[in-house]
Amino acid sequence: MAPGVAVVSVAVAMAIGVYAVAVIDGIAGRLVAGAGRRGVGVVLDPPRTVVLLLMQRRHRTERADAQGWALAPALLGGLAATGLAVVPVDRGTAVADPGTGFVVFATAIAFVMIAVFLHGWSPNSLFPLIGAYRYGAQALSLQIPFLLAMLATALPAESLAVMDIVEAQGDVWNVVRQPLGLPIYLMVGVGVGFWGPLNLPDGADLVGGTSAEDAGTDRLAWEVARAAMLFAIAAMGAAVFLGGWWGPLLPGPVWMALKTLCLLVVMVASRHLLARVRIEPFVVACWAVFIPLALVNIFVSGALLL
């Protein structure tokens, strides 16, 4: 694919994904809140808020690390774009399909913690800093179950290329082969996107955490990058667990879009249905429960293949 086309298609996909996250979030919020009126608002509020944030002036703190502050959302957005680029849309159609697509995606996920730490560190302010520390603990515990859950999907395909992983799900989807994988992946995905119950770095108890000092374009960029990250995780989950383009009747890309939407709804709605987890029990659970579960998942899928 020509570089220009690749950049444009990733950008378009990200824009659609971010908008989808905003709309799903709005609908889920209204359903839970029991506020039925103003149906148009759900669709129009996101672009209006974007314009409002563009008009709002940025906020500066004393002795902030200005470069780091500007870099963090850009880094997170770039990681989302990288992750999205390796997800195949249809057989033979992907922005990039390197032989190590799986590792590239995992690297993008691992770098999220750098972006969040930088974002919390830079403003030189209390709540962002605590949020940054928290995310360090949270992300380091999340990484290993995440890698293991995803790694299991590479076993049936005998390849690290995402295209091959999807191709190998022609008979049976990985979600059936490895029923433990998808729940772990989604849980970790919500954590990597620091959303809903696992939004500890930007949580309500820290009145916004790492983004507590953000205003205007800073806030806009950060929220957009985070939503794009969630979308990339949903898209990858649809590809490696739900069989990507495989499905009857409808064309492949439509199936891919439907499955992505499905996972996105589950992840986004969790914000309105589940309370914030406490970090200490959560970290313990990651090491003591999710890593063993993910290992069992890998061993069982390996044994089934032999």
Add this chain to the structure above:
Amino acid sequence: MNRSLVVDVLFWCFAAGSVVTGFLVFRTDSMVRAAFWLLASFVGVGAILVLLAAEFLGVVLILMMAGEMLIMAVVMVMFMMNPAGLNPMFMVHQHRFAVAAGVVSFAGLSVVALTVDFPDQPVDPSVDATAELGFELLGDSMLVFQTAGVALLATMVGAIALASRNGRFGTADEGSHEPPLEIEELESP
């Protein structure tokens, strides 16, 4: 556009980037920046590895370093005073000797690199290096691979034993005291 020209331009960008950021590690006041500059240096080298067809190794290097540098940054912040570099800081010793050692090693290694005649056998582009590495890992070099794994396991056990507070002989910091700081005495050789 000519593919090898693109590769060349990218290579020089990454190379310059990784050396410059590697140098900035020791030139910044902020500890967190130092850790992230080092990370940038590793990302540059990882990218060069990808250009050199060692795709898997390059990406894994970057993956590995993300977590490592975050831990490094947090350790710096927690252990050191002035981690944000709000105070200008220059914590070095034997500086002139260090500079000389750096220059001499660079000169020596460069001379070796430029004078020795290495055989010219590039990687065959049609070979999938990642797959080859996989077969090597679980084939002829299985023993090396397993040894590395066992070494890592032993490291984990050892590191936890070292860092933990509770040892066989009671808590590790029992009776500990802060040693005096006598820099002047040390700095005059």
Add this chain to the structure above:
Amino acid sequence: MGLSAVASRVATRAPVPVFPVAGLGARAAVDDLLVETRLRIVDTPAAANVLLLAGDVPSGLAAELARLHDGMSRPRTSLWWTLGASVRPAIRCPTEVRDPDPSILVDAVVDVHRRLLTGELASSYPQLPDEDAAPWRGIGPYGQGGTGMTGGVPYGRPMAEVAPDRDGLRLDQLTVRIGPFFARFPTGLVLELRLQGDVVQEAQLALPAGDVPMSGVATTPFGDALGVPVRVSVLEVERARSHLRSIASALVAHQLGSLAQRVLRLAGKVRPGDDHEIERLHRVLRRSQVLGWATTGVGHIAPERLEGTASGPILRASGVARDERADDPVYGGLGFEPIVHEGSDARARLAQRLAEARQALELAGRAGELDHDPESPLESPRGRLAAGDLPARRVLPLIPSLLEGMEWGDAVSTVVSLDLDTDEVLALHATDPKVSVP
């Protein structure tokens, strides 16, 4: 029409980011603004364009208020919702709203925001001078501000110091002051903390003294009941509302803002005999884990420490069946029995308030025309209420020792679960700046 004009027209239709400060007698009205879809209540001043001061913000908080104002991003303005208060806030508010009706307030906020974006209303200037808190005092060989290689007080700001952590390492410690406008706490509550990462190592209450005018502020039915007979059904519905509002703020602290909106809507419309609505709410809360992993074991207070301090739902959630209503013949005639929960943690307190809200609506449905006798003891939603004996005065001294060793997330859940009343906390500023620790 230029691009910027189009942009400002589009932006004026977005939900208005508002940072509210609830003064005396304004907490309930401010909490209820969460359900307004045309406003977006934000947690931090940096995200807000409009600073909403509601009720009477005591003059003792003037300096903090100015700092809060300067922390907002531009364009910014402040708006005063009087709610019966007469003393002007310490910072200039170009707009005042005297009507207590929330929909009129929302109209006013939206209008102010529109004028702000189109440039009709000027963005307000900083209240404090923009300069360093102290001059640069660089000494030492590299100008680092201290005598050693590190440390010192650059720009008058102390650097983080080290102190032992819970693992025996000496690590970075931050001394910070949280409040008095921290979004999760009642207005006026100030905590001086030593934090190591996420962990509270040491906590102290610091209530700045100041003049607190109590006149002209809207009172609650419970305040009235100290002096005149009030319908039992009115008191009980008010009790249910208060409990529901407390549950809503706990939900916000647990990141369930939309569920909190639902609870606040319910609080606004409950009538005597609506106890089945609370049943449904209970099931939803169970599913959300607010009554599960998020609160179990958080903020545990040993029941013997509550002896003689706390009363009301906090005490009853520790298994002690003490309720002033049990001694009241009027309630005795209604067949009142105190509800208790075991656990004495945040979960038990939430469950206790939920059960009491249900019981209150049920009692209100049966109370009919009965009146509460002003001579009888009075049980407010937060415990025994008598003139000069405020529940918050008894609960506040528990907080410092309770928070020590907690993670910040749990600390917030704990303070929220104690349901401190903003008016009572602010009243303590005036009377007794140093709250005695038992």
Add this chain to the structure above:
Amino acid sequence: MTLEALLVVAAALFAVGLYGAISQQSFVMLMMGLELMINGALLALIALWALSTGGNPQGQMLAIVFMTVMAIEMALGFALITNVYRVRRADITEKLRKLKG
């Protein structure tokens, strides 16, 4: 992208790392110097593998060993720093007058 250029870049990384490892007082900064040195060595190794050995898979294997060494160095380094800090309150090399416990 010639082999010579790659090796010179690797030498530069190694030299910068050596400078840092010798000159820095702080343990963590010292470790950063060591990391940079291994980084340079890794680059030289892969350069030789890719351009001079015809892609012998054992070259990549050696690189994996390098990365293992890097990980071990980090893990043990941090453990030692933590221990030294716990026992001696030392975070810079000057505070360690003797290595005996």
